[in-house]
Amino acid sequence: MRMVDLITKKRDHKALTNEELTWMIEQYTAKAIPDYQMSAFLMAVYFNGMTPEERSHFAFAMLHSGDVLDLSDIPGIKVDKHSTGGVGDKISIPLAPLVACLGVPVPMISGRGLGHTGGTLDKLESIPGFNVAESETQFKQQVQQINEAIISASGEVAPADRRIYALRDVTGTVESIPLIAGSIMSKKLASGTNALVFDVKVGNGAFMKTTEDARALAKALVGISKTAGVKSVALLTDMSQPLGITIGNSLEIAESIAILKNRGPKDVHDLTVALAAQMLVLGGKAASLEIASGLAEDALRDGRALNAFKQLITAQGGDASVVDDSRKLPQAKYRIAVKAAESGIVDQIDTNALGLAAMQLGGGRAKKDDILDLAVGLVLHKKLGTPVTKGDTLVTLHADTENVDAISNMVRNAYHIGDKAPKKTPLIQEVIR
Ligand code: URA
Numbered sequence: 005m006r007m008v009d010l011i012t013k014k015r016d017h018k019a020l021t022n023e024e025l026t027w028m029i030e031q032y033t034a035k036a037i038p039d040y041q042m043s044a045f046l047m048a049v050y051f052n053g054m055t056p057e058e059r060s061h062f063a064f065a066m067l068h069s070g071d072v073l074d075l076s077d078i079p080g081i082k083v084d085k086h087s088t089g090g091v092g093d094k095i096s097i098p099l100a101p102l103v104a105c106l107g108v109p110v111p112m113i114s115g116r117g118l119g120h121t122g123g124t125l126d127k128l129e130s131i132p133g134f135n136v137a138e139s140e141t142q143f144k145q146q147v148q149q150i151n152e153a154i155i156s157a158s159g160e161v162a163p164a165d166r167r168i169y170a171l172r173d174v175t176g177t178v179e180s181i182p183l184i185a186g187s188i189m190s191k192k193l194a195s196g197t198n199a200l201v202f203d204v205k206v207g208n209g210a211f212m213k214t215t216e217d218a219r220a221l222a223k224a225l226v227g228i229s230k231t232a233g234v235k236s237v238a239l240l241t242d243m244s245q246p247l248g249i250t251i252g253n254s255l256e257i258a259e260s261i262a263i264l265k266n267r268g269p270k271d272v273h274d275l276t277v278a279l280a281a282q283m284l285v286l287g288g289k290a291a292s293l294e295i296a297s298g299l300a301e302d303a304l305r306d307g308r309a310l311n312a313f314k315q316l317i318t319a320q321g322g323d324a325s326v327v328d329d330s331r332k333l334p335q336a337k338y339r340i341a342v343k344a345a346e347s348g349i350v351d352q353i354d355t356n357a358l359g360l361a362a363m364q365l366g367g368g369r370a371k372k373d374d375i376l377d378l379a380v381g382l383v384l385h386k387k388l389g390t391p392v393t394k395g396d397t398l399v400t401l402h403a404d405t406e407n408v409d410a411i412s413n414m415v416r417n418a419y420h421i422g423d424k425a426p427k428k429t430p431l432i433q434e435v436i437r
Contacts, residue, residue, distance in 0.1 A: 007041045014048035022061040029065035033164045039171055046177040054182035059224055060231040066190035069164035073196035075111055078148050082109045083283045086192050087203040088211055089121040091359035092246035095276055096124045097260035101312035102280045104152035105303050108287030111147045112154040113195040117368050120359030125156050130254035130334050130378035134322035150315050162190040185224035199235040199286035201279055207244035209355025222436040237282050240434040245353045245388045248272040251362040252381010254333035261327055264310040271431055278432055334379035336402035342415045344392045352420035353388060361415050365403050377404055389425040
């Protein structure tokens with residue numbers, strides 16, 4: 005086979021076979037195909053797309069370029085959740101203990117934040133002592149013992165995707181649904197889970213800005229899962245404003261604890277319960293979403309989910325007393341109010357800009373090896389549709405320096421204040437199976 009023939013085939017709108025895609029990924033991983041040829045192929049996919057069969061073959065080829073976990077010795081249907089990334093998205097943190105305490109094993113392999121979005125692993129590391137770097141054996145033992153673990157990938161997961169993603173980043177080929185779906189699935193399937201719930205974010209703080217794109221990505225993710233024999237469902241959920249009221253690592257842990265005490269913000273609560281219900285049904289613990297939601301609400305009310313979070317923290321070496329005293333989480337030195345410059349109603353929030361503001365305070369990474377300040381972030385006092393009077397505090401910055409004028413302005417400018425409430429977008433817009 006010759007790479008030039010595969011590039012030409014895709015350029016001419018023809019579908020590649022499993023054999024061709026597998027060969028291409030193997031050769032690229034072995035560095036026998038140069039980056040310039042892979043770049044040309046990626047651009048051809050960007051313009052001409054892939055058939056559903058090609059998408060699956062492409063994802064599986066990248067999956068098998070690295071290590072794949074075998075969780076078959078853990079009894080039960082193992083279920084994981086994947087979010088395509090948003091601002092203030094801390095859902096995995098209350099979700100894993102909630103689902104685990106209801107009898108479904110949740111083996112979560114999570115990521116770190118990059119750019120305007122945060123990462124579950126960084127958030128968990130704001131709990132003193134919490135270790136996300138468990139070995140495969142520890143990970144499996146922990147899931148067997150307490151039904152839950154949240155760790156970073158050990159070993160080499162989908163190395164072909166890592167190199168192709170870096171190439172896409174510099175060749176204008178990131179925004180391609182088959183390439184995004186293949187990239188996500190090559191990593192997600194490596195965790196050896198039996199079922200997956202996808203939270204596909206849509207809106208100005210998400211990768212997918214329109215419902216059409218989000219729906220297409222959701223269908224691609226569900227389609228690849230089906231071919232892999234993994235049960236799945238995808239929810240399209242709103243990211244036209246941050247989730248909840250906090251952005252920043254330790255602030256989001258405190259908010260997650262509030263959710264587990266059944267008193268956090270409604271949007272975070274509702275999305276946690278909705279995703280938990282899907283996971284419980286896929287995990288065979290409830291016959292309907294209605295029954296599953298009831299089980300989840302009960303476990304939040306009676307403290308079982310909170311207790312499961314304490315178990316998770318202890319099992320991973322962390323200090324579980326943060327649950328009773330959130331002052332034990334890293335605290336920023338300064339609280340700086342960002343005030344409204346005019347009166348009216350919040351009718352638009354530039355969610356991306358708020359994520360970037362948290363990053364610029366030191367809470368997120370501009371580059372992969374940046375060191376984070378886990379204490380800093382934003383607490384939002386106003387969300388979409390809220391009336392404001394000039395001088396009201398829109399956001400409190402938690403900062404470790406007083407020199408934050410530029411970030412304050414960025415946050416103020418991220419709020420658009422108009423004269424009428426915006427049209428309400430539902431938190432859960434669609435469910436795709
Ligand atoms: N997340 C991924 O893992 N890959 C993409 O291509 C986009 C988002």
